[in-house]
Structures are given as C-alpha cells and as structure tokens.
Amino acid sequence: MSSTADSTTVRPPLISGNQTFSTITQRISEIVEIEVQKTPKAWFIAFGISSSLAGGMGLMIAYLLWEGTGIWGLNQPAGWGWAIVNFVFWVGIGHAGTLISAILFLFRQKWRTSINRFAEAMTIFAVICAGMFPGIHVGRAWVAYWMFPLPNQMDIWPNFRSPLLWDVFAVSTYFTVSCLFWYVGLIPDLATLRDRAKSGIRKVLLGIAALGWRGSNRQWSNYEKAYLILAGLATPLVLSVHTVVSFDFAVGIVPGWHTTIFPPYFVAGAIFSGFAMVMTLAVIARWIYKLEDFITMRHLENMNKIMLLTGMLVGYAYACEFFISWYGGNPYEQSIFINRATGPYAWAYWTMVSCNVLSPQIFWFKKCRTSIPVMFVVSILINIGMWFERFVITVTSLSQDYLPSSWGYYIPTVYDVGIFIGSFGLFLTLFLLFLRFLPMIAIAEVKGVIPEADPHHYDH
Amino acid sequence: MKWDKSTYRIQDTGIYGKLLLAVGIAGLAASAVGFNADSKQFYHSYLTAYVFWTSVGLGALFFTMVHHLVDATWSVVVRRLSECLMVTLPVMFIFLLPIVGHGIHDLYHWSHADAVAHDVLLQHKAPWLNTGMFIGRSVIYFVCWTVIGAVLYKTSLRQDQKHEEGLLGRMRMVSGPGMVIFALTLTFSAFDWMMSLDPHWYSTIFGVYFFAGSLLSALAFMTLWIVFLQSNQILTDEITVEHFHDLGKLIFAFTVFWTYIAFSQYFLIWYGNIPEETVWYLHRWEGNWKTISLLLVFAHFVIPFAVLLSRVPKRSVRMMTIMSIWMLAVHWIDLYWLISPNLHKHHFHFSWMDAATFVGIGGIFIFCFLKRFAAQPIIPVNDPKLRESIHFVNI
Numbered sequence: 003m004s005s006t007a008d009s010t011t012v013r014p015p016l017i018s019g020n021q022t023f024s025t026i027t028q029r030i031s032e033i034v035e036i037e038v039q040k041t042p043k044a045w046f047i048a049f050g051i052s053s054s055l056a057g058g059m060g061l062m063i064a065y066l067l068w069e070g071t072g073i074w075g076l077n078q079p080a081g082w083g084w085a086i087v088n089f090v091f092w093v094g095i096g097h098a099g100t101l102i103s104a105i106l107f108l109f110r111q112k113w114r115t116s117i118n119r120f121a122e123a124m125t126i127f128a129v130i131c132a133g134m135f136p137g138i139h140v141g142r143a144w145v146a147y148w149m150f151p152l153p154n155q156m157d158i159w160p161n162f163r164s165p166l167l168w169d170v171f172a173v174s175t176y177f178t179v180s181c182l183f184w185y186v187g188l189i190p191d192l193a194t195l196r197d198r199a200k201s202g203i204r205k206v207l208l209g210i211a212a213l214g215w216r217g218s219n220r221q222w223s224n225y226e227k228a229y230l231i232l233a234g235l236a237t238p239l240v241l242s243v244h245t246v247v248s249f250d251f252a253v254g255i256v257p258g259w260h261t262t263i264f265p266p267y268f269v270a271g272a273i274f275s276g277f278a279m280v281m282t283l284a285v286i287a288r289w290i291y292k293l294e295d296f297i298t299m300r301h302l303e304n305m306n307k308i309m310l311l312t313g314m315l316v317g318y319a320y321a322c323e324f325f326i327s328w329y330g331g332n333p334y335e336q337s338i339f340i341n342r343a344t345g346p347y348a349w350a351y352w353t354m355v356s357c358n359v360l361s362p363q364i365f366w367f368k369k370c371r372t373s374i375p376v377m378f379v380v381s382i383l384i385n386i387g388m389w390f391e392r393f394v395i396t397v398t399s400l401s402q403d404y405l406p407s408s409w410g411y412y413i414p415t416v417y418d419v420g421i422f423i424g425s426f427g428l429f430l431t432l433f434l435l436f437l438r439f440l441p442m443i444a445i446a447e448v449k450g451v452i453p454e455a456d457p458h459h460y461d462h
Numbered sequence: 463m464k465w466d467k468s469t470y471r472i473q474d475t476g477i478y479g480k481l482l483l484a485v486g487i488a489g490l491a492a493s494a495v496g497f498n499a500d501s502k503q504f505y506h507s508y509l510t511a512y513v514f515w516t517s518v519g520l521g522a523l524f525f526t527m528v529h530h531l532v533d534a535t536w537s538v539v540v541r542r543l544s545e546c547l548m549v550t551l552p553v554m555f556i557f558l559l560p561i562v563g564h565g566i567h568d569l570y571h572w573s574h575a576d577a578v579a580h581d582v583l584l585q586h587k588a589p590w591l592n593t594g595m596f597i598g599r600s601v602i603y604f605v606c607w608t609v610i611g612a613v614l615y616k617t618s619l620r621q622d623q624k625h626e627e628g629l630l631g632r633m634r635m636v637s638g639p640g641m642v643i644f645a646l647t648l649t650f651s652a653f654d655w656m657m658s659l660d661p662h663w664y665s666t667i668f669g670v671y672f673f674a675g676s677l678l679s680a681l682a683f684m685t686l687w688i689v690f691l692q693s694n695q696i697l698t699d700e701i702t703v704e705h706f707h708d709l710g711k712l713i714f715a716f717t718v719f720w721t722y723i724a725f726s727q728y729f730l731i732w733y734g735n736i737p738e739e740t741v742w743y744l745h746r747w748e749g750n751w752k753t754i755s756l757l758l759v760f761a762h763f764v765i766p767f768a769v770l771l772s773r774v775p776k777r778s779v780r781m782m783t784i785m786s787i788w789m790l791a792v793h794w795i796d797l798y799w800l801i802s803p804n805l806h807k808h809h810f811h812f813s814w815m816d817a818a819t820f821v822g823i824g825g826i827f828i829f830c831f832l833k834r835f836a837a838q839p840i841i842p843v844n845d846p847k848l849r850e851s852i853h854f855v856n857i
Contacts, residue, residue, distance in 0.1 A: 238718075245726070249729075249730075249733075252734075253730060253733040254734075255734050255735075255736060260736070262666050262667040262668075262726060262727045262731065263666035263670065265730075266667070266670060266723065314642060314645075318649075322666045322669070326666045329587060329653075329664055330664040331662075366638070
C-alpha cells in the first residue's frame with residue numbers, strides 16, 4: 003500500500019493531472035496509434051542513429067567471425083576482455099525490470115505501475131545484448147549451440163561443474179520468464195489497443211496477440227493469480243542470475259575474484275545499474291512524450307532512493323573486500339587490491355569508486371533527488387561506473403595474478419569499442435521499436451491506482 | 463497481565479516480571495557455578511547466549527528503521543514492540559563486560575601474547591585483533607546502537623503526546639544515516655565476536671550472514687510476543703490475522719535470504735577448495751558436528767520453507783507460534799555452530815551451561831523489555847497511519 007511521499011499524513015496521488023480511465027487510455031494509446039508521418043522527428047533521428055550503430059556492429063561481428071577473436075585486445079594473461087565485461091554489464095542492466103515487476107509487486111509498492119512496462123521491455127532487450135557476447139566470444143559462433151548439453155554421437159558434453167554452463171541455464175531461464183511476465187502484463191493492454199484499432203489488419207493482429215481477452219471478472223481473477231505466481235517465481239530469478247554470473251568469477255581462485263560476498267554484491271550492483279538505465283531512459287521518454295502526469299516526480303524520486311540504497315550496498319561490498327584483503331593476510335589478495343587502487347588500472351578503479359559510491363551520495367538531499375538534470379547526469383555516471391566495475395574485476399585480476407613474469411596490460415582494439423557501442427545501438431533500436439508499437443506504460447495497471455478505481459469512489 | 467484499552471497502557475504485568483527476574487537470576491547464578499567449574503565452557507556458552515539476545519535487539523533496530531524508511535503502513539501497530547526491543551539492546555552491554563573484562567583469553571586465541579609471538583598471521587592482524595581495539599570497538603558499537611535507538615524512541619514517545627507534522631519525517635531522517643551506521647557496526651561486531659574466534663579464517667559475507675539470522679530472530683520474537691499478549695486479551699482487535707500473515711511472509715523471505723547467504727559462503731569456499739578457507743567448514747564436518755551442519759540445512763531452511771510457503775499457515779496463529787519458536791531455536795543452533803567448534807574441536811556435546819546462560823541472559827533481557835513495554839502506550843497512539851494499519855488487509 004505504501005510508498006514514500008513528502009507528507010507523512012496524507013498520501014498524494016500516484017498519477018497527477020486529474021486523469022480518468024478514459025484519459026489514461028487515450029494518452030497512452032495515442033502514442034502508438036498515430037500515423038507514421040506523425041511519429042515525432044526525434045524518434046526517427048534516434049532510430050536512424052541507433053540502427054546504424056547496430057548495423058555497424060553487425061559488420062564488425064561478421065569480420066570477427068571471419069578472422070577470429072584475435073581482432074580483440076585479448077592477450078596472455080587477459081583472456082577475458084571487453085566481451086565478458088559487456089556481458090556482465092548488460093545482464094546487470096536487465097535486472098531492474100524484473101525487480102520492479104516482481105519484488106516491488108510482492109512488497110505492495112504501487113508506484114511501480116508507471117514504470118514497470120518499459121523497465122521490463124528494457125530487461126528483455128538488455129538480456130538479448132548480453133546473450134550476444136558469450137555467443138561471439140566462443141570463437142566458432144556457428145557451433146555456439148554446443149553450450150547446451152545436447153546429446154551427440156561423439157559423446158561430448160559441456161562441463162557441468164563450470165559456472166559458464168550454469169550461466170547458459172540461468173540467463174535463458176531468466177529471459178524466458180521475463181518475456182512471459184512482460185507478455186502476461188501486456189495482454190489487457192493489447193486488448194485495449196485491439197478494441198481501439200481502426201484498420202482491419204491491425205485489429206486481427208492485435209486480436210491474436212490479445213489471446214481473446216474480454217476483461218470479464220473471471221479473466222481478471224485468473225490474470226491476477228497468474229501475475230502473483232509469476233512474481234513469486236521471478237523473484238528468486240532476480241537473485242539467481244547475477245549470483246551465477248558472480249560465480250563465473252568467484253569460484254576461480256584468482257586473487258580479487260574469490261571472495262564470499264560476491265553473490266549478493268553482484269545482485270546489488272545489477273539492480274543499481276538496472277535502475278540507472280531505467281532512469282536515463284525514463285527521463286528522456288517522459289520528456290519527449292510529455293508523460294509527466296504518469297511518471298511523476300514521486301516515481302523518479304523513489305527510483306533515486308533505490309539507487310542510493312543499492313549504491314551504498316555496492317560501496318559496502320567494496321569496503322568489505324578491501325578490509326578482508328588486508329585482514330585475511332593473503333599476500334596475493336593484498337597485492338591485487340593495492341594494485342587496483344594504485345597500479346596501472348588505478349584510473350579505472352577510481353572512476354568506478356567515484357561513479358558508483360560517491361555520485362549517488364548526492365541523493366541524500368531532496369533537492370537533488372527531485373532535480374531532473376541531476377538525476378539524469380548521475381544515472382549516466384552510474385552506468386559508466388558499473389561498466390568500469392566489471393572492467394576492474396575482470397581485467398585487473400587477470401592481468402596481474404600470481405606470477406609477475408606473466409603480467410600484462412590489456413588494451414582494447416577498435417573492434418572491442420565498436421562492438422560495445424554497437425550493442426547500445428541494438429539495445430536502443432529494440433527499445434525505440436517498443437516505444438513506437440507497444441504501450442510503454444501499463445494502462446490497465448495504472449488505472450488500478452487512481453482514485454476512480456475504488457469501487458466506492460462515486461459514493462458520497 | 464492487564465491493560466487499559468482506552469489508553470493502550472499495560473496496567474499490571476502480573477507475575478511475569480517477577481517470574482522473568484527470578485528465572486534470569488537463577489540462570490545467572492547457575493552459570494556462575496559453571497564458571498567456577500569450567501571457565502572455557504562457561505564463556506563459550508555465555509558468548510552464544512549473549513550474541514543470541516543481542517541479535518534479537520539488533521533485528522528490532524533494523525525493523526524499526528526500515529519501517530520509517532519505507533513509510534510502511536501495516537507495521538504501525540507492531541512498531542512500539544520493535545522499538546521497545548531496540549531500546550533494550552543497551553542492556554546487553556552489561557552482559558558484554560564479563561567477556562571483555564575476563565573471558566577474552568578463554569575465547570580468543572589472538573589475545574594471547576605468546577600465541578601471537580609464534581604466528582606470523584596473528585602478528586599481521588595484531589593492529590586490529592588486540593584487546594584494546596576489541597574493547598574499544600565493542601564500546602563504539604553499543605554507543606551507536608544506543609544513540610540511534612534512543613533518538614528514535616524518544617521521538618516516537620513525543621508523537622504519543624500529541625501529533626506533530628514533522629515527527630515521522632524526523633524519525634525517517636534518523637533512520638537513513640542510522641542504517642548506514644547499523645550496517646557497518648553489525649558487520650564488524652560479527653567479525654569481532656564470532657569470526658575472530660578462528661583468527662586465521664575470514665569471509666567477506668560473514669556480516670551479512672549474521673544480519674540475516676538477527677532479523678529472523680527479531681521477527682520470530684515479535685510474533686511470539688504478540689501471541690503472548692493476545693493470550694492475555696491484549697491487542698486482540700488491533701493486531702489481526704493480516705499482521706500475522708505479513709510477519710509470516712517476512713520470516714519466510716528471510717529464511718530464504720539466510721539460506722542464500724549461507725549457501726553462497728559455503729559453496730564458494732567448497733568450490734575454491736583453498737585449505738585456509740575450507741578448514742573452517744572441516745571443523746564443522748568432523749565427528750558429530752556433521753549432524754549439526756546437516757541439521758541446519760533441514761531445520762533452518764527445508765522445513766520452514768516448506769511450512770511457510772503457502773498462505774494458510776501464515777494466517778494461523780498456532781502455526782506461526784510453532785514456527786517462531788522453531789526459528790528462534792534454529793537461530794540458537796546456528797550461533798552454537800558458529801561459536802562452539804572453537805571449543806569442542808572434533809566432537810560437540812551440549813553443556814548444561816548452554817541452557818543456564820541462555821535462560822539467565824534471556825530472563826534479564828526479557829524482564830527489561832517487559833518493564834520498558836509497560837512504561838508507555840503499547841502502540842503508537844497518535845501515528846497518523848494507525849487506523850489504516852489496524853484495518854489493513856492483505857490482497
């Protein structure tokens with residue numbers, strides 16, 4: 003029932019501007035119903051840029067498949083480079099959506115209704131970007147299906163003790179359930195669009211997608227049960243995916259990787275970066291589509307509070323690791339941590355600390371939490387910082403482990419950078435298509451949190 | 463026990479106060495006998511009991527702060543309960559005195575100068591693990607917990623007098639930084655009091671592990687206390703099955719959270735297979751310690767998970783009573799499993815002092831809590847969300 007608000011006695015409405023059922027339907031639906039010519043110019047420009055970047059990435063991947071992973075900056079000893087960093091980065095971003103739809107739902111946080119739809123969409127697109135990287139990193143991408151334990155005549159199996167295999171299971175399960183969750187939530191809204199559709203073909207297509215939704219009592223009752231069960235099932239998934247990702251590192255006995263706090267620390271970081279990405283996109287979408295009544299300052303402020311919390315959790319993990327690296331007395335652990343802070347990658351380490359731990363501290367102040375420019379800049383800083391966190395973990399530990407004679411320095415090539423930038427192109431292309439064709443705010447759910455939804459609203 | 467329904471005050475605690483005091487003193491007296499017989503056993507039993515009751519208070523401190531930070535509604539009716547537990551926490555400082563004053567040598571290997579002289583690792587850790595720093599840090603923990611608790615409690619009582627607009631906001635303001643301080647102090651107290659029993663061993667997640675158990679024990683204690691009050695016809699209309707349901711959900715959630723943290727720690731150490739880390743689990747897998755280790759898996763996870771998963775048991779006062787006692791019991795076993803392998807290296811055997819110290823400290827702790835509980839209205843009578851909280855319904 004509760005969410006944070008200024009006044010401690012009166013709960014302000016979640017949706018402003020005196021919206022009614024019909025204005026909500028109209029405002030959200032018209033965004034996807036306008037004719038092609040009336041699509042905002044900004045959308046076309048953004049789509050042109052992002053799809054070009056995605057196309058450029060396609061070319062680079064083609065060259066990568068032709069030439070091999072040697073075109074990247076991978077070397078001995080840093081056999082894991084940007085591809086793994088990007089994988090973890092994108093999987094992390096894909097955590098906010100399901101957290102908002104599942105965990106905040108179980109915690110009765112009704113303010114989530116305005117942001118859950120596009121956060122879930124973002125989750126799916128981020129996981130697509132993430133899944134791409136291990137696929138191309140295997141070198142022979144045409145046999146990437148060997149990652150799955152498929153029976154074969156040579157009796158070759160993946161190593162079931164390897165967390166990389168668990169990743170395959172964890173990420174694909176997460177992707178499936180996230181899609182399912184997203185789609186189940188979409189059904190009533192697709193039916194709304196179907197009922198409003200003017201052209202025949204549009205009616206038919208939306209009709210198929212809406213699975214015969216009529217909005218009867220019985221359907222709603224089943225729908226809400228399904229939603230609750232899915233939320234219950236998705237909640238452990240939010241934790242498990244990044245836990246398994248953290249195992250990729252933590253089960254190895256590489257200094258700086260093998261530490262017990264990694265699982266919850268990675269999960270906190272994932273939620274942190276996911277919320278930062280939701281914030282970046284929400285601020286832009288809210289501004290372009292004038293959705294200030296739906297994504298109110300209260301929503302943004304709550305997201306900033308979650309970023310402050312998760313940023314502090316990540317900071318707690320950094321501090322714990324640093325302390326125990328000294329306390330544990332293992333000279334290799336000590337040296338890697340001192341090296342991170344003062345060695346050749348110190349620039350990356352301090353970028354990480356200042357972006358992830360220092361920059362969200364500004365959210366202690368209400369003025370900053372409610373300032374759009376501040377939250378926009380901080381959300382981007384957090385995105386940068388969280389990318390660097392994965393870079394610091396992956397690269398510093400690999401390039402300077404036990405044997406000083408085999409130390410190295412990792413330098414990315416143009417293909418590393420290009421494919422990473424291209425993955426943003428892919429992500430944004432998918433996201434822009436979503437904005438254009440599907441309702442970005444859950445119409446039916448938002449209707450449930452306005453005063454009119456109370457059955458006694460009209461009794462006086 | 464009697465109460466005045468119009469003012470929400472306890473009028474008469476009946477025989478419970480005297481009973482608790484008597485039990486506490488008897489337990490402590492018996493413990494004192496044990497101390498003379500075997501001081502090593504005494505201090506290990508004592509530390510387990512001490513950490514147990516402290517963790518109940520710490521969990522309550524967390525619960526109160528989270529309540530304010532997320533502006534919760536349902537928990538308004540149980541807020542005073544967690545506040546009273548939280549302000550009973552400073553009592554535990556008195557019980558810390560025997561440990562820091564005398565027991566430190568019986569408990570902590572690193573406190574022996576001759577041991578340090580022959581151990582390079584202990585020399586390395588000496589700036590942190592030394593008697594002075596240990597005592598100093600423990601004092602700091604208690605100062606922090608006392609101050610945060612006292613400020614929150616005082617503001618809450620002021621709200622009882624008359625409603626002022628800014629009071630809830632102030633409690634939230636205190637809870638924000640309070641939570642940061644809480645996280646750090648709880649972590650280091652877990653490192654100091656329990657992890658340093660094996661001064662060579664370390665685990666970054668250890669603080670989170672202790673936190674999970676603390677919150678669980680506080681939730682279980684609060685649930686039991688509500689059952690106790692209602693059996694005396696107190697707060698029967700205010701705290702409803704809906705509140706039991708929510709407490710049950712939290713107990714369920716943090717059972718899973720505890721398991722997640724325990725598994726993360728175990729699994730990474732097992733997989734890494736580095737002797738300096740695995741030795742800690744090895745001690746807990748030798749002899750009949752294996753029984754306790756396996757017991758924790760089933761009693762601290764499988765059974766409560768299976769029982770509390772569905773809706774019906776969480777809405778049954780009877781089941782919630784059983785499960786709260788269960789969770790408190792397994793929390794004690796968990797702490798025993800953390801602490802006692804330090805003494806009983808290959809084979810555990812329960813000592814009567816385990817029970818005596820538990821009852822002794824617990825009796826006094828609950829006695830102080832009861833006194834505190836009877837000293838003011840037992841729900842925050844002027845909280846603007848009180849009505850909403852009483853009529854709250856799970857959907």
